[in-house]
Amino acid sequence: MMTLFYNLAIVVILIFFLTSLPPGFSLAIEYSNFTYTETSNQANLTENPPHVLAIRHYQNDESTSIIHIGRENYVTGANLCLEQRLLLRVLQGNGNVIEINFNNTEEIQEINFCYINGKNPINIYPLFEQYILVSYVHANDTSDSTTYMDKGMVIDWSGNILSIIDFGPSFLFPNSTTWEPNEFIVNNIVPRNGFLRLSRVRRTNNFEWRQYGRFNHGSFSLLQNDRFITDSTDLTNFQVTVLQTLDNGYAVIYSNKLFASARIYAMKLKFNEKTAIKFNLYELTQPNITITGIFCSVDYVYVGHLCIASVARTIVSQTPTNTTAITTTTLEPLTTPVTVPFAQPTTSTMQALFHLKIRFLSSGSVLTADQVATNENSVTARTLPPGGYALILQQPFKPIIYFNFSLYNESNQLVDYSFPINPIISNMFGAFDILKNNTMVVAQNEISTIWSLMSIQLPSLSLYHYNGYGNFYVNTTYPRKDSDNLEVNCNKINITFQDPVSFADGNLSIYQISNQGDILRQIINSKNCNNCIANDNAVTLFIYDSTFNVPGAKYYIQMDNKFVQNSIYDEAILGIDPYMWIFQTANVDISQSSSYAGDIRGIIRLTKSGTQYFRTMSNSDRDAFITALVNELTVIIPTEKGRLSSNGHYQLDATVESQILISFSIKAKNSEKFLSTLVSKYLNQLIENGAYTGISTGTTTIYLDYIYGFQQTQSLSELFEMHMIKFILLFVGIVIFLMLFMFARMKSPEGDNLIILQLGTTLFRFVIFLMFVFTDSKTIPSLQISR
Ligand SMILES: *[C@@H]1O[C@H](CO)[C@@H](O)[C@H](O)[C@H]1NC(C)=O
Ligand SMILES: *[C@@H]1O[C@H](CO)[C@@H](O)[C@H](O)[C@H]1NC(C)=O
Ligand SMILES: *[C@@H]1O[C@H](CO)[C@@H](O)[C@H](O)[C@H]1NC(C)=O
Ligand SMILES: *[C@@H]1O[C@H](CO)[C@@H](O)[C@H](O)[C@H]1NC(C)=O
Ligand SMILES: *[C@@H]1O[C@H](CO)[C@@H](O)[C@H](O)[C@H]1NC(C)=O
Ligand SMILES: *[C@@H]1O[C@H](CO)[C@@H](O)[C@H](O)[C@H]1NC(C)=O
Ligand SMILES: *[C@@H]1O[C@H](CO)[C@@H](O)[C@H](O)[C@H]1NC(C)=O
Ligand SMILES: *[C@@H]1O[C@H](CO)[C@@H](O)[C@H](O)[C@H]1NC(C)=O
Ligand SMILES: *[C@@H]1O[C@H](CO)[C@@H](O)[C@H](O)[C@H]1NC(C)=O
Numbered sequence: 001m002m003t004l005f006y007n008l009a010i011v012v013i014l015i016f017f018l019t020s021l022p023p024g025f026s027l028a029i030e031y032s033n034f035t036y037t038e039t040s041n042q043a044n045l046t047e048n049p050p051h052v053l054a055i056r057h058y059q060n061d062e063s064t065s066i067i068h069i070g071r072e073n074y075v076t077g078a079n080l081c082l083e084q085r086l087l088l089r090v091l092q093g094n095g096n097v098i099e100i101n102f103n104n105t106e107e108i109q110e111i112n113f114c115y116i117n118g119k120n121p122i123n124i125y126p127l128f129e130q131y132i133l134v135s136y137v138h139a140n141d142t143s144d145s146t147t148y149m150d151k152g153m154v155i156d157w158s159g160n161i162l163s164i165i166d167f168g169p170s171f172l173f174p175n176s177t178t179w180e181p182n183e184f185i186v187n188n189i190v191p192r193n194g195f196l197r198l199s200r201v202r203r204t205n206n207f208e209w210r211q212y213g214r215f216n217h218g219s220f221s222l223l224q225n226d227r228f229i230t231d232s233t234d235l236t237n238f239q240v241t242v243l244q245t246l247d248n249g250y251a252v253i254y255s256n257k258l259f260a261s262a263r264i265y266a267m268k269l270k271f272n273e274k275t276a277i278k279f280n281l282y283e284l285t286q287p288n289i290t291i292t293g294i295f296c297s298v299d300y301v302y303v304g305h306l307c308i309a310s311v312a313r314t315i316v317s318q319t320p321t322n323t324t325a326i327t328t329t330t331l332e333p334l335t336t337p338v339t340v341p342f343a344q345p346t347t348s349t350m351q352a353l354f355h356l357k358i359r360f361l362s363s364g365s366v367l368t369a370d371q372v373a374t375n376e377n378s379v380t381a382r383t384l385p386p387g388g389y390a391l392i393l394q395q396p397f398k399p400i401i402y403f404n405f406s407l408y409n410e411s412n413q414l415v416d417y418s419f420p421i422n423p424i425i426s427n428m429f430g431a432f433d434i435l436k437n438n439t440m441v442v443a444q445n446e447i448s449t450i451w452s453l454m455s456i457q458l459p460s461l462s463l464y465h466y467n468g469y470g471n472f473y474v475n476t477t478y479p480r481k482d483s484d485n486l487e488v489n490c491n492k493i494n495i496t497f498q499d500p501v502s503f504a505d506g507n508l509s510i511y512q513i514s515n516q517g518d519i520l521r522q523i524i525n526s527k528n529c530n531n532c533i534a535n536d537n538a539v540t541l542f543i544y545d546s547t548f549n550v551p552g553a554k555y556y557i558q559m560d561n562k563f564v565q566n567s568i569y570d571e572a573i574l575g576i577d578p579y580m581w582i583f584q585t586a587n588v589d590i591s592q593s594s595s596y597a598g599d600i601r602g603i604i605r606l607t608k609s610g611t612q613y614f615r616t617m618s619n620s621d622r623d624a625f626i627t628a629l630v631n632e633l634t635v636i637i638p639t640e641k642g643r644l645s646s647n648g649h650y651q652l653d654a655t656v657e658s659q660i661l662i663s664f665s666i667k668a669k670n671s672e673k674f675l676s677t678l679v680s681k682y683l684n685q686l687i688e689n690g691a692y693t694g695i696s697t698g699t700t701t702i703y704l705d706y707i708y709g710f711q712q713t714q715s716l717s718e719l720f721e722m723h724m725i726k727f728i729l730l731f732v733g734i735v736i737f738l739m740l741f742m743f744a745r746m747k748s749p750e751g752d753n754l755i756i757l758q759l760g761t762t763l764f765r766f767v768i769f770l771m772f773v774f775t776d777s778k779t780i781p782s783l784q785i786s787r
């Protein structure tokens, strides 16, 4: 039996709480429990307890996890079958649970609900926001395994299917007509950018991989796919894992046992490139050496990536012995892949030796490779977000599993800590997860309608100080985390890192926290930033006036992975998660800073595609569009409801290739809030920089023409004020002409004096025309009448 040891390369950004402990100090571990009561929603099936099958957190939001649950239905042979319904629970940070009960049995057929060799055919991958990827198998003829096709379905938290991805034929397992699930999926380090899927080719250690691209309207499209040949013929002890790399690509890490050595390779796949580059990560030149497990992740403390491999020696003997603990690793049919580090030996046994710790860069360069902690049989390794790693021993005692831990710090020393609950008892699926804040979550054994998770707060195992940003690479920032006096309209922020940095390619996003949902205020893209300065360890970023325009408001800044890179190794650096870098603007009174300003009218322009879209709408849809636009802009500026309005008038802009202009007005309001002149200034700034402000994220504001901005038009009173002298002259002129006319009438009542009047009106028209040409042509007078 060959075993694959797969671990999703989890967690990208680290969080840690405690400073490192004095040597020899024994740590207390904190526990807490979360429980949830299920109500059965499948009337005619079993009333068996719900079991937690898997726990997975969102990569960019550790506080949200997807819990896959199921109820036992029946057992066939060694395989357990669950009730035929996909039950997912979204567990949010505030303890809220959203139930997704998916009952489309045509799409997710019966074959998906039976475990096969300890593997669940259904896998759950939280993507980002409210999206989840569910992989499963679909067959035209469920009794003919050659028709089995692998599929992936993108669903949201309401259980809607957004798209279905065809992964191609599901490869059968060697020498067996029994189908076995067989896949590895890893999100891109920027989850919106897609994922990598790997599946093993029948009877070989070769793989087919597929890279899927950026999320677009609920779907991912295939970017590249290929097969690669591993040269490994040892079907028994083949290990493979996939890893997201800091350069937006992926790496496939696998082992190969040769005659007198064992090797670990990395197959590097760049984003959207077909060429796979193979690197030698490590070679052990001892006979009969085997790699029994590999776990890889981003290196949370230093640069690049980190793999921990478990190494054992194969001892071949004529008769199997029962003496060692090794044979207790018999593959329990119900355990998850993670719990199965190596195969059930038949004529050979394994002697566990040691672990290997390998650090390497996206380029493939190996920085260090050391033999570290001793290995024990059936131990699996996990790197921990605040540094260090855990060796986890899972021992099945049906229907539960015992977890024993050993924690190693960054210098590979076994950390002494007191673990009041040891071993930890999990349910029969051994479901667990380790969050970025170093909380380990383990599913408890379920006996009633309740499922429960135990959280275990693991200690921080590195020497670094706690900086609060959840990222070891960050030293400090301006404004500082939790500060509350950032100057309103502040135009500069900065971040200081531990090492020299340069700009890479990622976004930094500034959000204002609000009860109605966070408002995106500004995006800075490090690749397309003219005003960004990287100087040694620090970066300085320039900010629009409109971004920090609200006094006493809470903001947070999120930094993408790869916004900056280590400039010594050219290796991308991890970002800052949402809600880590929170601060407040100074609570100043802005009302006194300017004088009264009246109502302001102005216009915005739709882009060409916006105009096209607008034209396809009915009149009532157009009204709704304009109302939605007003509402979105009100939030983006942000200003009070009712300040911004539109009379619904629009017309074509004849000066460019027919784009629609829409008229707006901003009400004066002499309160502590923004004056209308400020609202107008911010609105214009936001639209002009639309690609980097909230304008780019609205459903209607995306149709605004950034070049045009918000252009003020004059009100009648302003028009009068501005042209007062002309109006007076005009008035005087009219009076003079009228007097002349009267005078002429009086002198010769019978004569044809109308000529004077005609001359007068002609002159009048001429003056009006000139006035229009020189003053009013910039305004759009017809805007008010056309419709
Ligand atoms: C690891 O633990 C050892 C022994 O407790 C200690 O001497 C060493 O400083 C620790 N290293 C780190 C990086 O915490
Ligand atoms: C959590 O549950 C476990 C097992 O059910 C129990 O041993 C432990 O005392 C509980 N912890 C708390 C804090 O309730
Ligand atoms: C439950 O069983 C009853 C009686 O056999 C049947 O009428 C009903 O349709 C079943 N309900 C479901 C949801 O299968
Ligand atoms: C770690 O994160 C989880 C999920 O958000 C949360 O429930 C837990 O309280 C956090 N632990 C600490 C110590 O902040
Ligand atoms: C499946 O779910 C939908 C929506 O949740 C529900 O309307 C429908 O009745 C369910 N079908 C069955 C067979 O339970
Ligand atoms: C399944 O059936 C459909 C339509 O009958 C066919 O197009 C498709 O090729 C079949 N797939 C397999 C794997 O046989
Ligand atoms: C598969 O079957 C072939 C011949 O049928 C045999 O040589 C080979 O050893 C088998 N492989 C495994 C893994 O059982
Ligand atoms: C390696 O295994 C072979 C059998 O496969 C055995 O003959 C040999 O003695 C072993 N070598 C060592 C050093 O254990
Ligand atoms: C090995 O285990 C089997 C069953 O597990 C048992 O029957 C046998 O006696 C054991 N042999 C030795 C040498 O312990």
Ligand SMILES: *[C@@H]1O[C@H](CO)[C@@H](O)[C@H](O)[C@H]1NC(C)=O
Pocket (backbone or CB within 6 Å): 393, 403, 404, 422, 423
């Ligand atoms: C697990 O930990 C408990 C408590 O320390 C210990 O008694 C037990 O022997 C450990 N099990 C293994 C296999 O190390």
Ligand SMILES: *[C@@H]1O[C@H](CO)[C@@H](O)[C@H](O)[C@H]1NC(C)=O
Pocket (backbone or CB within 6 Å): 465, 466, 467, 474, 475, 476
């Ligand atoms: C930031 O850098 C300063 C100076 O190098 C150092 O003293 C301080 O400990 C660092 N802070 C963190 C959180 O690493």
Ligand SMILES: *[C@@H]1O[C@H](CO)[C@@H](O)[C@H](O)[C@H]1NC(C)=O
Pocket (backbone or CB within 6 Å): 478, 492, 493, 494, 495, 496, 538, 540
């Ligand atoms: C960051 O900005 C603050 C405030 O302007 C300034 O005091 C500090 O020196 C700046 N730090 C760096 C590294 O530029």
